[in-house]
Amino acid sequence: MEAGWSIRKAGVEDLDELIRLRLALLRSTREVERFEDEEALVAKTRRYLERAIPEGRFHAWVAEAEGRLVASSGIMPFERPPVPGNMAGLEMHILNMxxxxxxxxxGIARALFTELMRFSREQGAGRIWLHATDEGRPLYESVGFKPNPTALEWTPPEGA
Known part of the structure; x- marks a missing residue:
């Protein structure tokens, strides 16, 4: 335990807390106190994590302090065809920091991030990417992450 907290890998037994921390993140980044359809968001997130964690499609690490979880992180591995610079084709998407x-x-976020990077290296990932908040950007840049302005994103229209 460091400075009153410790890091560990999360499991399905941590679902309630993982969801609570994810909601706190989403509320803070979107500057809302509550989502319009928050109950559905919670239910769908729970169903996703109940499957994805045991199947290895989502991995999470948490920080525990004073008998409760105070921080979380997540990573999603996925494969794509090999490309120059990532011949393994394995990528990791970091989220939910x-x-x-x-x-x-x-130092909690740095410790969580260190676990994500260790896991990524152990798995042989050729690319690791994330979306950073302004507050989180200095941590990621301090270990060599650089902006990539080439991505585009499509979101279906409401109700589609």
Whole structure:
């Protein structure tokens, strides 16, 4: 345990807390107190994690302090055809990096991120990517992540 907290890999037994921390992240990045259809979001997230964690499609690490979870992180492995620079074709998408405000500035996010990077290297990932908040960007840049302005994103229209 470091400075009153410890890091461990999360499992399905942590679903309630993983969802709570994910909602806190989403609320903070979207600047809302509550989502219009939050109950459905929680239910669908639970169903996803119940399948994805045991199947190895989603991995999470958490920080525990004072008997509860105060931070979380997640990573999703996926494969694509090999390309120059990633002949393995294995990529990792980092997401759900969140630390409760009262626990920030203690090295928790860096410790979680270190676990994600260790896992990615062990799996042989040729590319690791993420979407960063302004607050999180210095951590990622400090270990060599660089912006990639070439991606485009499509979202289906409401109701589609």
């Amino acid at each position: 969140y630390t409760e405000p009262g626990w920030r500035g203690r």
